[in-house]
Amino acid sequence: MNTSLKQARSVAAQQVARFTGEGAYHGSTRPRPAPAPAAEPEVDEMRALSFAKYDSRDDRSIDSFAAHFPSRYAVLTTLPVPTQDEITADTVTFCWCPIDEAIREAGPLTKRVLEAMKRHITGRKKYVYIDSKIQHFAPGDLPVDSQHWHVDGTIAVRDERAQRLGHPLLHDMRARLDGPADPPTYLSYQSSEHCATLFAAAPVTLTLPELIANFDDLDRQVRALAVASSAQPAGAIVRFDGLSLHRAVAASDAGWRLWIRCAETDRRVELTSSIIDCYGKVYRPATDGLSG
Secondary structure, eight states: OOSEEEOOOOTTTOOEEEOOSSOOSTTOOSOOOOOOOOSSOOOGGGOOGGGGGGTTOSSOOOOEEEEEEOOOOEEEEEOOOOOHHHHHHOOEEESSEEHHHHHHHOOHHHHHHHHHHHTTOOOOSSEEEEEEEEEEEOTTOBSSSOOOOBOSSOOEEOSHHHHHTTOSOEEEHHHHHHSSSOOOEEEEEESOSTTOOEEEOSOEEEEEESEESSSHHHHHHHHHHTOOEEEOOTTEEEEEETTOOEEOOOOSSOEEEEEEEEEEESSOOOOSSOOGGGTTOEEEOGGGOOOO
8 A cells, every 4th residue: 555645735636524523543533444464463562451351341341540641742853944835845745654765755845854853763663654744724724633632652452352342442541551561652743833733741640441432531631631731833843652642733824734743663554555645634614614
């Protein structure tokens, strides 16, 4: 399956879908095509350790725990903010593409960012992948179909273990937060601040079920706490990890944005179906008159 897509940019060609809040690929809880299983054994980073004790239970109750999110968000460097013309001239985007391949295929702007990102890679994980999007936002548009607080790289289980507990999908939050393996680590870049990702700026502790079907309750609790937060600066490369709470924010102004995420993980990813065609889609509330 393709991990890169080259296409011309225009406002008229921008894909727009109705915002539902259900999640769409980045931070998603919606059922979606899953990556192919790796040929090697399941890696510790993605091992769903919390399910074992539920094998012998007659009911579907799930225990709760104190979920501590250290929120390891940090700004590493800030690059010159590109012009709108520089963004639209950069025609290539990526979906789970190995970083060396992405650097070879990237347009000029993305390549400069990736080369800067490469200097911050820790090397503690086996694989390094690149996702990117170039999107044009009208005021109020969202980059993904969710504004929920969430973490990336959850240990998501979609097999009979989740089905036995009455769900098509369960995220093993206890294994991610309290497990022995380090979570995946991320670098992120966005070219402008008119649609900036919001990161929790301080540690957060919540009471959560060990296994969650979605981020609804987590989001409600974080919002109720009015957690201190920081918007990612324009042109900045930031570091966070699978324990760092963040969420999407609606665009405040019209314009183009380049977003890039670099993921360091021990999980080998091979896509079984192409999802890159929707990677540049934006999500618009129904009140903005979107039909369909």
